[in-house]
Amino acid sequence: MSGNIWVVAALCRGRLLDATYEAVALGRELAENLGTKLEVLLLGHELKDVLGTLGIADAVLCVEHAALADPVPEVHAHVVARLAGTRHPQAILVPQTNVTWELGSLVAGELGVPYVNSCTELRMVEQTLEAHTVLYGGKVEAIVRTKHAPSIFGLVSGVRAVEKGYADHAPATERITEVDVQPTSVQLRRYLEPEAGDIDISKEEVLVGVGRGIETRDNLEVSKELADVLGGAICGSRPVIDQGWLPLSRQVGKSGATVKPKLYIAAGISGAPEHVEGMKGSGLIIAINSDPQAPIFQVAHYGIVAKLLDVLPALTEAIRSRSRRGMKQYA
Amino acid sequence: MKIVVLLKMVPDVVEELEIAPDGKSLDTTYLRMILNDSDNHALEEALLLKERHGGKVCLLAPDAPEVDDALFAALAKGADRAVKIAGIDAAEGTRAVVARIVQALSTADLLPADLILTGAQAIDDLDGLVAPLLAQTLRWSHLSVVNQVRFDASTGVTTVTKEFPGGLRAEFEIKLPAVLGIQSAEKPPRYVPVAKVRAAMKSLQIDSTTVPIAAGMPALEIQSMAKPSAAGHAEMLEGLPEAVAGKLCDVLAAHGLL
Numbered sequence: 001m002s003g004n005i006w007v008v009a010a011l012c013r014g015r016l017l018d019a020t021y022e023a024v025a026l027g028r029e030l031a032e033n034l035g036t037k038l039e040v041l042l043l044g045h046e047l048k049d050v051l052g053t054l055g056i057a058d059a060v061l062c063v064e065h066a067a068l069a070d071p072v073p074e075v076h077a078h079v080v081a082r083l084a085g086t087r088h089p090q091a092i093l094v095p096q097t098n099v100t101w102e103l104g105s106l107v108a109g110e111l112g113v114p115y116v117n118s119c120t121e122l123r124m125v126e127q128t129l130e131a132h133t134v135l136y137g138g139k140v141e142a143i144v145r146t147k148h149a150p151s152i153f154g155l156v157s158g159v160r161a162v163e164k165g166y167a168d169h170a171p172a173t174e175r176i177t178e179v180d181v182q183p184t185s186v187q188l189r190r191y192l193e194p195e196a197g198d199i200d201i202s203k204e205e206v207l208v209g210v211g212r213g214i215e216t217r218d219n220l221e222v223s224k225e226l227a228d229v230l231g232g233a234i235c236g237s238r239p240v241i242d243q244g245w246l247p248l249s250r251q252v253g254k255s256g257a258t259v260k261p262k263l264y265i266a267a268g269i270s271g272a273p274e275h276v277e278g279m280k281g282s283g284l285i286i287a288i289n290s291d292p293q294a295p296i297f298q299v300a301h302y303g304i305v306a307k308l309l310d311v312l313p314a315l316t317e318a319i320r321s322r323s324r325r326g327m328k329q330y331a
Numbered sequence: 332m333k334i335v336v337l338l339k340m341v342p343d344v345v346e347e348l349e350i351a352p353d354g355k356s357l358d359t360t361y362l363r364m365i366l367n368d369s370d371n372h373a374l375e376e377a378l379l380l381k382e383r384h385g386g387k388v389c390l391l392a393p394d395a396p397e398v399d400d401a402l403f404a405a406l407a408k409g410a411d412r413a414v415k416i417a418g419i420d421a422a423e424g425t426r427a428v429v430a431r432i433v434q435a436l437s438t439a440d441l442l443p444a445d446l447i448l449t450g451a452q453a454i455d456d457l458d459g460l461v462a463p464l465l466a467q468t469l470r471w472s473h474l475s476v477v478n479q480v481r482f483d484a485s486t487g488v489t490t491v492t493k494e495f496p497g498g499l500r501a502e503f504e505i506k507l508p509a510v511l512g513i514q515s516a517e518k519p520p521r522y523v524p525v526a527k528v529r530a531a532m533k534s535l536q537i538d539s540t541t542v543p544i545a546a547g548m549p550a551l552e553i554q555s556m557a558k559p560s561a562a563g564h565a566e567m568l569e570g571l572p573e574a575v576a577g578k579l580c581d582v583l584a585a586h587g588l589l
Contacts, residue, residue, distance in 0.1 A: 012495055071501070073463070074473060098476045098494050101451070102463040102512070109426075109467045114551055115459045130554070136454045137344045140357070143554040144457070185472045185506035189490065194498030206588070230588070242372070242515045248498055255476070255494040255514070263588050270344065272454075284586050286579065287565060293347060295559065302582055303565030310572040318576035322589060 003090035003149060004037045005030050007057070008080060009050075010097040011042070012071075013191070016050050018258075019095035019157040019277075021165030024056050026155060027093050028165070030122050031058070036090070040171075041083070043076050045069035055167030061174050067181040070188035071099050077106030078182040084111060090149040091122070091129060096156060098255055108152040115152045116144055118273065120159045137272040138295030157254070158277030197249025199233055206232025206263045209252055209279065212239040213268020213289060213308055220245060222312045223267050229319045230263065237275045253278040268308050271296025288312070332386035332482065334377045335441050337432065337449035337461065338405065340364040340395035344454060348558070355553045356422065359396075366401040369450025375516035376480055377448050378409045384482055387411045389441050393419040393428060399537060400528075407523045407531040414439040414538045423544070425459040430545030432461070433468050439540040444508060451475045451512035458551050462512030472505045475512030 007027045010017040024040060031038040037058040042050065045066050054060050063083070067075055080103070084092060094104040096118065108115035120141075121132035128145045131153055135142055201207060208227040214220060220234065227234045236246040237253060252259055254274040264282035268289060269275060276299055279285070287300035288311050297303040304311055342348060342357060343365045349358040377388045390405050390413040392398050402413040416435045419428060436442050447469075449462050466473030478500070479492035491503050494514055568578045583589045 012499070017496060071495075072503075073475070074467075098496055102460070102473065102475045105460045105463040106467055108459060109464050116551060117456045117458065117460070133457065134559075135457060135556075136342060136348055136357075139344050139348050139558065140350070140556055141559050142457065142556045144551040145554055146551055186474060187504045189502045189504050191495075192492065192500040192502060194500075230583075238515070239368075243519045251498065255496065256498055258497070263583070263586070284582075284588070285565075286582070291345065293558070297565045297567075298559050300565035302579070303567045304569075304575050304579075305567065306572065306575065311575060314572035314576035315579055318573070318580045319583070319589065322580055322584075326589075 002036070003088045004039050005034070006084070006089040006092045007038065007040045008092065008094045008100060008103060009040055009042045010095045010100045011044055011050070012097075012099050014044070014047070014050070016053065017095070017097050017099065018162045019097045019155070021053075021162045022157060022160040023093050023095045023155050024054065024165030025160045026122060028056050030091065033124055034090070039089070041080060043068045043079060051170040051173055053166055053168065055169040055171050056165050057171050059172045059174060060170070061176060063176045063179055065177060065179050065181060068179075072184050072186045072188065073102035073106060074186065075182055075184050077103050077110065079179050081107045081110040082180045083176070084150055088150070092150050092152045093122075094152060094154050096154045104152045104154040111150070113148050113151055114146045115154065116146065117154045118156050119153045120156050122153060134273055137270055138276070138298070139293060156273045156277070158273065158280045195247065195249050197247055201233060201235045201250055201252065202257045202259050204233045204259070205261050206230045207259060207261045207282075208232060208234045208265045208267060209236060209269055210234060210240055210246075210267050211237040211269030211275070214240065217243070217245045219309065222309060222316070226265070226312050226316045229316050229323070232261070232263070235259070237269050237272075266296050266300065267312060269296055270294045271299060332380060332384045332446065333444045334380060334386065334388050335436065335444045335447045336370070336374050336377045336388060336390050336405075336410070337447065338370045338374065338390055338392040338401060339367045339450070339453055340392070340398050340401060341367045341454050350556050350558070354555050356556060364395060364397045367450050367453040369452060369514055371520045372516040373448040373450050373513035374405055374408070374410070375518065375520040376513050377446075378521070379517060380446075380480060380482065381409065384484060389444075390414065391416065391432065391435060391439065391441060394539070402537050403531045403535070404523055404528050406535050407527040408521055412538070414441065414540055417539050417541045424548060424550055425456060425461060426464060426548040427545045429461055429464045429468060430548065431542050432465060434542035435540050438542055439538060446480070446507065447471070447510045448513050449510070451477065451514040460512065462510050466510035469510065472507070472509035473511070474503055474505060474509070476514045477511045478513070478515045479517050480511060
């Protein structure tokens with residue numbers, strides 16, 4: 001096998017998403033492993049101020065065209081596929097963000113090559129690229145191999161430190177302006193700004209995150225009481241938001257906020273990769289779940305296998321009584 | 332408006348998952364199958380569109396354990412027709428399944444249609460996502476991670492809202508026919524009483540279609556499957572709720588959080 005490693009950058013309104021740097025970090029490891037070069041593929045229009053942090057890569061292929069200004073997946077995918085057809089990279093790494101969600105499958109489909117979803121690790125083993133992937137909401141890990149070049153790999157976010165893929169300088173840049181643009185019947189009309197919530201959960205120091213395990217809207221009250229005694233706020237994973245039990249502004253994960261509080265209590269959250277990428281950077285993570293196999297226990301510092309409605313009120317009461325005792329000591 | 336909804340059964344991850352003796356697949360002995368969560372949202376979005384604009388909602392699903400229950404429940408919610416694709420092996424891979432879906436759309440007489448809706452993802456997607464691959468094969472318009480579909484009957488314009496990171500959304504105008512990967516419906520999927528499902532089972536039927544296996548699809552070689560290793564596992568606190576709460580207080584105090 002020969003050919004370079006490509007990372008397709010995930011850009012949202014001209015800003016590089018953190019998942020890009022994670023992909024660059026993994027791409028760097030793989031390029032070292034294979035003794036080849038790492039190139040970042042940057043697609044857009046009038047790209048400015050984003051090259052200066054991609055110096056971990058050997059080069060940036062900066063593809064600029066008016067048709068690439070908006071994030072229309074089929075247009076971007078076709079350009080990546082055509083470039084791959086002439087430059088022959090041996091692996092194309094695509095961060096699985098909402099912006100680039102369709103891209104990996106579309107590129108693989110157009111090129112007729114294999115695609116591996118939800119990868120966490122990539123390495124060369126016995127002249128074959130081997131990928132570690134997560135399945136079933138993070139409950140199973142699979143190891144797969146593909147001999148085909150290029151193969152396309154979708155990368156789970158929240159696995160690597162963003163800093164490992166981040167540099168304060170730009171690499172060599174090649175500008176590509178002659179591209180084969182595919183006509184599309186998908187047009188961006190406008191962006192809809194995030195709803196302003198009553199609070200900004202990304203600024204809270206203590207968060208009690210609730211998931212499907214909370215079972216009913218009424219049960220949110222016990223988690224709110226816990227958040228109150230800790231001086232924090234409650235937030236939720238997708239099932240709780242989809243049910244309308246908490247507003248969109250309280251969603252943590254791929255489509256919601258990325259939070260890094262000092263304390264994150266995951267209450268009834270299974271720990272699917274889409275949620276974990278939004279809270280993994282929290283200082284102290286405590287997980288409470290009735291399922292001992294819940295993947296959240298892989299990322300939590302402390303775990304409790306129990307029913308939420310038993311543990312949450314007990315914890316609230318224990319904190320209250322300690323603070324009362326503390327008050328007496330100082331009285 | 333004619334809408335086809337693709338539904339798929341997946342293992343219920345609330346249950347304990349076991350790896351089969353071959354070390355490369357799930358042990359299906361005690362596996363409980365449920366409808367893929369985002370497919371359920373795709374069904375809901377289709378039913379909302381039917382309520383607003385009329386038309387028909389047809390379901391297409393690979394045959395799988397317990398799929399009949401899911402299809403009858405969907406019919407009881409308001410879908411008009413259900414078709415199973417017989418003889419699909421889950422191990423075939425997404426590309427081969429998509430090729431079979433394309434054939435089944437014809438053999439089951441589901442085309443022409445205005446929209447094909449399916450979940451933006453499934454928890455067992457290993458080698459690709461159905462929605463983009465299907466759109467590409469059919470040469471239809473496509474978007475995924477969609478949480479709203481609006482059709483303006485007076486202008487004939489369809490607008491689709493896609494989720495972006497950090498709570499941002501984007502509105503796209505999209506020409507039909509289109510394949511959309513639904514992340515979540517505008518409303519939580521509706522509840523259907525068991526009695527209504529039973530009534531559907533008595534009065535309605537599920538059609539079945541058989542299509543040949545697609546050859547020559549790029550396949551992945553699965554080396555192994557395993558439960559995640561214990562590396563980095565949380566320190567587990569055990570005991571009655573009050574005792575655990577006390578231990579947690581100690582942890583919080585040690586971290587300066589009390």
